[in-house]
Amino acid sequence: xxxxxxxxxxxxxxxxxxxxxxxxxxxxxxxxxxxxxxxxxxxxxxxxxxxxxxxxxxxxxxxxxxxxxxxxxxxxxxxxxxxxxxxxxxxxxxxxxxxxxxxxxxxx
Amino acid sequence: xxxxxxxxxxxxxxxxxxxxxxxxxxxxxxxxxxxxxxxxxxxxxxxxxxxxxxxxxxxxxxxxxxxxxxxxxxxxxxxxxxxxxxxxxxxxxxxxxxxxxxxxxxxxxxxxxxxxxxxx
Numbered sequence: 001x002x003x004x005x006x007x008x009x010x011x012x013x014x015x016x017x018x019x020x021x022x023x024x025x026x027x028x029x030x031x032x033x034x035x036x037x038x039x040x041x042x043x044x045x046x047x048x049x050x051x052x053x054x055x056x057x058x059x060x061x062x063x064x065x066x067x068x069x070x071x072x073x074x075x076x077x078x079x080x081x082x083x084x085x086x087x088x089x090x091x092x093x094x095x096x097x098x099x100x101x102x103x104x105x106x107x108x
Numbered sequence: 109x110x111x112x113x114x115x116x117x118x119x120x121x122x123x124x125x126x127x128x129x130x131x132x133x134x135x136x137x138x139x140x141x142x143x144x145x146x147x148x149x150x151x152x153x154x155x156x157x158x159x160x161x162x163x164x165x166x167x168x169x170x171x172x173x174x175x176x177x178x179x180x181x182x183x184x185x186x187x188x189x190x191x192x193x194x195x196x197x198x199x200x201x202x203x204x205x206x207x208x209x210x211x212x213x214x215x216x217x218x219x220x221x222x223x224x225x226x227x228x
Contacts, residue, residue, distance in 0.1 A: 034214035043112075043218035044204070050212055087155060091213035096170045099147075099155035 002027045002092050006100025012108040017078045021103045023088035025069040032091040035064055035073045039084045048073065083107055110134040112205050114222035121228050126192040128222060130205030131185070138163040138183040143208035145215060146179065146190045148201035156201075160208050161188060200226045
């Protein structure tokens with residue numbers, strides 16, 4: 001199975017900060033990576049698909065980048081609504097879909 | 109707006125079968141391009157993809173669960189279901205259903221999740 005190693009597991013930041021979350025795939029997944037946001041008691045929400053394609057209604061401060069094995073989710077200016085957990089997910093036709101372990105973004 | 113809602117017993121005895129249903133509103137489970145997916149979230153192990161099913165009968169699932177897993181779609185009720193046999197404590201998790209947008213290989217709508225405990 002392709003493993004997605006996500007870091008950091010916890011991130012403490014302040015409103016207005018630029019933050020980045022990284023996922024490294026154990027094998028090439030091209031750009032088949034998605035990013036999700038989850039808040040306590042809520043359903044996960046798709047933010048970005050295909051590594052960098054922002055979903056409709058998602059603020060432009062969320063940016064995805066990367067290809068191959070290295071992917072990054074960047075929040076350019078952290079807002080109060082962004083304190084949540086974030087997960088990456090990969091798709092590869094030769095492997096089960098897998099997720100990163102998650103990053104919890106906390107208020108500093 | 110697509111909404112999904114998981115339902116089923118919150119407590120299952122070891123060795124028994126876990127059965128969950130996901131009721132969909134705002135979309136049809138027999139829509140041509142939609143695949144319907146199950147994911148679970150273990151407290152200490154993160155998110156795990158269980159599998160997906162298409163109304164045509166096409167499906168794919170996690171090899172680690174394949175021998176115990178069955179999925180089905182009931183278009184008349186606009187819902188899909190999961191059966192996982194011979195459960196153990198390792199199957200305790202929050203189970204989510206979701207819609208898979210296959211063209212972008214991403215899950216664009218999710219349910220709120222159903223917590224399942226495995227205990228005698």
